[in-house]
Amino acid sequence: MCTAATYKTKDFYFGRTLDYEFSYGDEVTITPRNYNFKFRHTDKVQQKYAIMGMAHVVNDYPLYYDGINEKGLGMAGLNFVGNAAYMDVESADNDTDKVCQFEFIPWILGQCESVDEAKKMLNRISLVNTPYSEQLPVAQLHWIIADKTKSITVESMADGLHVYDNPVGVLTNNPPFPQQMFQLNNYINLSPKQPENTFAKDLNLKIYSRGMGALGLPGDLSSASRFARVAFAKINSKSGGGEEESVSQFFHILNSVDQQRGCCEVDEGKYEITLYTSCCNATKGIYYYTTYDNHQITAVDMHREDLEGTMLTRYPLITGEHINWQNH
Numbered sequence: 001m002c003t004a005a006t007y008k009t010k011d012f013y014f015g016r017t018l019d020y021e022f023s024y025g026d027e028v029t030i031t032p033r034n035y036n037f038k039f040r041h042t043d044k045v046q047q048k049y050a051i052m053g054m055a056h057v058v059n060d061y062p063l064y065y066d067g068i069n070e071k072g073l074g075m076a077g078l079n080f081v082g083n084a085a086y087m088d089v090e091s092a093d094n095d096t097d098k099v100c101q102f103e104f105i106p107w108i109l110g111q112c113e114s115v116d117e118a119k120k121m122l123n124r125i126s127l128v129n130t131p132y133s134e135q136l137p138v139a140q141l142h143w144i145i146a147d148k149t150k151s152i153t154v155e156s157m158a159d160g161l162h163v164y165d166n167p168v169g170v171l172t173n174n175p176p177f178p179q180q181m182f183q184l185n186n187y188i189n190l191s192p193k194q195p196e197n198t199f200a201k202d203l204n205l206k207i208y209s210r211g212m213g214a215l216g217l218p219g220d221l222s223s224a225s226r227f228a229r230v231a232f233a234k235i236n237s238k239s240g241g242g243e244e245e246s247v248s249q250f251f252h253i254l255n256s257v258d259q260q261r262g263c264c265e266v267d268e269g270k271y272e273i274t275l276y277t278s279c280c281n282a283t284k285g286i287y288y289y290t291t292y293d294n295h296q297i298t299a300v301d302m303h304r305e306d307l308e309g310t311m312l313t314r315y316p317l318i319t320g321e322h323i324n325w326q327n328h
Helices: 101-109 115-122 177-187 223-236 243-255
Strands: 002-008 012-020 027-031 051-058 061-069 074-079 097-100 125-128 141-146 151-157 160-165 265-267 273-281 286-291 294-301 313-316
Touching: 002 074, 002 141, 002 223, 002 243, 012 061, 012 074, 012 243, 027 061, 051 101, 051 273, 051 286, 061 101, 061 273, 074 101, 097 101, 101 115, 101 125, 101 141, 115 141, 115 151, 115 160, 125 160, 160 177, 177 223, 223 243, 243 273, 243 286
Parallel strands: 097 125
Antiparallel strands: 002 012, 012 273, 027 051, 027 313, 051 061, 061 074, 074 141, 141 151, 151 160, 273 286, 286 294
């Protein structure tokens, strides 16, 4: 299970949690403009923009989970098991660009400057079910694509490719995005303010705790509940425009759906946890992250690298806890 969100103060921020029971060996990976992306079913790609994000690198090929490009466009893939469906290569329209699921993030981020450009590209794309390898089968995902002005959700299902405007700038997993949005109607009465007694004016009902305006906000770990919780936290969040306070606030928003080891058992003795949480300043090209065992924020600035190069730049995650002793 995963959660992605957008946030806007002075700059535009984009990030996600990745929740799973094990890691593939994730690395913050920078793909420069002149890296030779070899797409399986087309050679029509003109890579324009450098990309930075979290990836599992196999044979010098970055399999991106999420990322931003140098123009401030962000994209993340989240599990959509049971609903995601991709076309067979043979049945895809030859007038479309046939893009594998694992190529989708670099395809968009390498060529598009904005959500509007991505929408135009999506009109001529067929997402196909070619796996990266026998060891890495096709992942069932849907995606959020966002810039500083808007967000969209992309879902490839049995009945075709669906592109939805995403006014909350949040995405989790199942159910499909229209149902996620509809279920927010269940929480129409929630507020960051203290509630009034509308239950019965003749009853002397008391406000006995702070925060009762959000009474009913779901606290479980299901994707539908996480969608509602992060949407509420993000929309009502207040932050100044400075970098440190914006980054801190973004992590606080996503920490509202942090998964603790032991609370979500997926198999005997196996537990889903929040492997990492990311916050990208998409305006400045900085990737911040924390990991399950390291709460200290680590940062990578793409503009300190050679973006005209041809080779990947990779930073393995810092996973050990870093504690600042004040009396040592």
